[in-house]
Amino acid sequence: MNILEKITQNKASFSKSERKVADVILANPQTAIHSSIATLAKMSDVSEPTVNRFCRRLDTKGFPDFKLHLAQSLANGTPYVNRHVDENDGPEDYTNKIFESTMASLEVARQSVDVQVVNRVVDLLTQAQKISFFGLGASASVAHDALNKFFRFNVPVVYFEDILMQRMSCMNCSTGDVVVLISHTGRTKSLVEIAQIARMNDATVVGITSADSPLSHECTYVLSLEVPEDTDMYMPMASRIAQLTLIDVLATGFTLRRGNKFRENLKRVKDTLRGSRYEKRNE
Amino acid sequence: MNILEKITQNKASFSKSERKVADVILANPQTAIHSSIATLAKMSDVSEPTVNRFCRRLDTKGFPDFKLHLAQSLANGTPYVNRHVDENDGPEDYTNKIFESTMASLEVARQSVDVQVVNRVVDLLTQAQKISFFGLGASASVAHDALNKFFRFNVPVVYFEDILMQRMSCMNCSTGDVVVLISHTGRTKSLVEIAQIARMNDATVVGITSADSPLSHECTYVLSLEVPEDTDMYMPMASRIAQLTLIDVLATGFTLRRGNKFRENLKRVKDTLRGSRYEKRNE
């Protein structure tokens, strides 16, 4: 496992001094791999053997071995880690941290996706009479994005931001209709109600939400994404990105299922936009 | 560059003893990174300083530094790459490919972001009288998302999907207003026009778009993202995700600039939502 993640995870189990070391390393891992144990000890305001003990606690043979592991974690291609933004971060720091955390979350999300369910949902979508995408707050823009994607497929697709419109739309559902509900927490009351209404009217309800949430219990199929959210920011960030990527997956599955002639159709849709754009000079 | 490749490439220019070292390392790099210079010298049947000189010839600071580079080369398990979806891909294949491509694109985007500009734009946003986010098509949902984020900051923020509303809104701009325009290609005519209108009315225009596009030339600041888009799908996918992440970066920069009391405010906004949600049992 990635040693940076391991440090973050085990941070709680560290002693006070070890945590000082952990903080210094996490704050600037690049510097850490190029420092000697003495330098790192001084930076952490800790004695050298403490740094050594810290390394051993992470199941490495010693400091040099630890640096090797750290270097591997930092090498590109290795999964990214959720590093939290710090008050004193400059633009470079927080930019990189946000990008890296997003990538790390996507990796976690990827591993938590149940491809069986993806497959069944794609099946469902390709056979749907009508597809609705609903979300509220931060998930509204995800639903909005799904509309944009599925609209190109020439399928009857519906999206509303307004709760009442969402409810009315679900009241008019019937067999063969698919309602996709998007919510990170799965605890938004009105969305849970909408799930109930849709099911009462024989629609199939797909939830893109967290497992074992009130919303998930009302859904026919649940596509759950276990994405760690940085709660310090009080804003949903990574969860939306994961949801969007899942929408991309569904859209891709949809086009694959429909086959080649359908791809042609997509190309035509795209070409239609040409009139609204400035031509690219050399293509 | 990958140091293993470098060894292979420069092998010709090595001396006899250095080549012995190279061979031993190439034959078993995993062993090499866990050996001391003495062990490696013995394995190569060469003296210790020779190994050291070998390391320096590869532009490393010395043996330990060389091991670090080697470790990084070896870490490259599977760098995320943009693997294109194939007609015969099953659900597991395309799910993984989409997630991986998205991560790969984010990495590319991260490297292409100009943090200087990020910093200036954050400055601008924190001082803005009014912030507008406009995008069309796939980028509309990105603007939508930006609205959701910045709305929490208690800043006057505007978002319209309708071109005419966007134009009217820009007509009413004045000094101190910031208009953020989002477009992957930067070739959408009406967005370019909106940029012109906004600037004529003394607003500062920030473009989240590709460098050197018609739109970028009309912007005061350009946050360019070089994201490779899988054109086979005829749908924007990775570009949106990169744009969203950039919005996250801006939002994060914004909150950091505003300081701690402001974070408290965000928490209050979030807490307000509580009434609309089912409580979590154990927290």
Place this chain on the structure above:
DNA sequence: AGAAAAATGTAATTTTTTGACATTTTTTAT
């Protein structure tokens, strides 16, 4: 062949890491 240059090795030096043990801090039980 023989001088000059390059390569390599030897041995000492320096740097770095680790281990043993003392001291301090924290926890636990009374």
Place this chain on the structure above:
DNA sequence: ATAAAAAATGTCAAAAAATTACATTTTTCT
């Protein structure tokens, strides 16, 4: 609240590792 035990941390010395300076060997070129 206090003493004993346990855990954590630091000091200092020993060991290991890496590097330097310099001697020796090998190669190259005239």
